[in-house]
Amino acid sequence: MGPQLPLLVVALAGCLLPVPGCIICEPSIAAGLKNLETDYLPDHLPPEAHKSLMKRVKDAVRDFKELPKDEETYMGAVDEPTLRKASWSFLMDLKRITDTEVKGELFVKELFWMLHLQKESFANYSAQFLNEFYCPNKCGLMLQTLIWCNNCEKEVHACRKSKDCGERQVEVQQMQDMILDCELNWHRASQGLTDYSFYRVWENKTETLVSKGKDPILAKPMVGPEDAGTYRCELGTVNNSPATIIHFHVKVLPRTIQEETMPLTITAPGVITTILHQAPNTDKMLKRHLIWLLISGIAVVTAGIATVIFFLRPRKDPES
Numbered sequence: 422m423g424p425q426l427p428l429l430v431v432a433l434a435g436c437l438l439p440v441p442g443c444i445i446c447e448p449s450i451a452a453g454l455k456n457l458e459t460d461y462l463p464d465h466l467p468p469e470a471h472k473s474l475m476k477r478v479k480d481a482v483r484d485f486k487e488l489p490k491d492e493e494t495y496m497g498a499v500d501e502p503t504l505r506k507a508s509w510s511f512l513m514d515l516k517r518i519t520d521t522e523v524k525g526e527l528f529v530k531e532l533f534w535m536l537h538l539q540k541e542s543f544a545n546y547s548a549q550f551l552n553e554f555y556c557p558n559k560c561g562l563m564l565q566t567l568i569w570c571n572n573c574e575k576e577v578h579a580c581r582k583s584k585d586c587g588e589r590q591v592e593v594q595q596m597q598d599m600i601l602d603c604e605l606n607w608h609r610a611s612q613g614l615t616d617y618s619f620y621r622v623w624e625n626k627t628e629t630l631v632s633k634g635k636d637p638i639l640a641k642p643m644v645g646p647e648d649a650g651t652y653r654c655e656l657g658t659v660n661n662s663p664a665t666i667i668h669f670h671v672k673v674l675p676r677t678i679q680e681e682t683m684p685l686t687i688t689a690p691g692v693i694t695t696i697l698h699q700a701p702n703t704d705k706m707l708k709r710h711l712i713w714l715l716i717s718g719i720a721v722v723t724a725g726i727a728t729v730i731f732f733l734r735p736r737k738d739p740e741s
């Protein structure tokens with residue numbers, strides 16, 4: 422089936438109107454069926470059988486929407502990624518059949534068996550959607566586009582959960598980087614999100630905007646005691662109600678604690694034993710320490726050799 426892709430593109434350009442039935446809401450499915458009719462049937466089925474076959478096929482695909490509705494498996498709507506997955510699976514199965522160049526009665530049999538399995542597979546995708554991808558946010562507001570199977574209409578659905586997404590305790594050592602991460606895993610799947618705003622919340626309850634933008638992380642290098650306190654992040658949405666609010670309580674630990682928790686002992690000249698149990702930031706610090714120790718070590722050894730040479734030479738000179 423070499424010319425399949427160009428034909429698909431031509432069919433898509435032909436602006437096929439979607440007919441209700443969920444996966445048939447996807448233009449690629451309508452295009453795939455059109456392609457089957459114009460490209461495959463002529464060589465594989467008598468002409469008089471084409472019309473009735475195509476009618477039965479379209480009815481069967483439309484019938485995908487007639488799944489038993491229940492709260493666990495199907496609610497009559499799915500999201501766009503689920504629809505794309507189900508459509509892709511359908512088109513792959515169709516291609517698998519046409520690739521074998523099967524003809525006549527056997528072709529019809531295989532085609533309807535495939536449609537039967539694909540309906541089951543669509544039911545599986547739908548169940549997976551309901552269990553994993555339908556309103557996956559545990560807090561805040563997520564906006565999700567749903568496609569209704571009975572009329573192919575798209576609707577932005579608001580998944581509202583408890584407004585507050587909790588509080589985080591953050592401890593950072595003085596002179597280290599403070600990183601406040603406001604991203605939750607469902608943010609990437611949500612629609613209509615605007616900016617992440619980070620505010621400093623003062624004791625007197627007033628707030629100062631620290632940063633605003635697409636970046637879900639507020640990073641401040643080299644923190645000092647004045648950076649300790651409460652911060653609030655708010656992710657906005659197009660409909661004015663925030664998607665997520667998280668509070669961060671930041672504690673800045675003094676440097677002495679850092680040295681206690683990060684022992685650095687020299688057991689023998691040139692052998693440095695370290696115990697690493699710190700974040701990557703402190704790793705960097707540790708590496709700097711090690712480099713300095715190494716440099717000073719080399720300097721001491723070089724100075725020693727120079728001294729030895731210096732004291733050896735003057736004695737030799739008068740004799741020679």
Ligand SMILES: *[C@@H]1O[C@H](CO)[C@@H](O)[C@H](O)[C@H]1NC(C)=O
Binds near residue numbers: 538539
């Ligand atoms: C649908 O899911 C059921 C149970 O998980 C599985 O046994 C079946 O093979 C799946 N059907 C298809 C067509 O993917």
Ligand SMILES: *[C@@H]1O[C@H](CO)[C@@H](O)[C@H](O)[C@H]1NC(C)=O
Binds near residue numbers: 623624625627
């Ligand atoms: C609240 O406290 C902050 C920081 O101490 C200060 O800058 C601000 O002016 C105060 N606002 C009011 C209304 O008192």
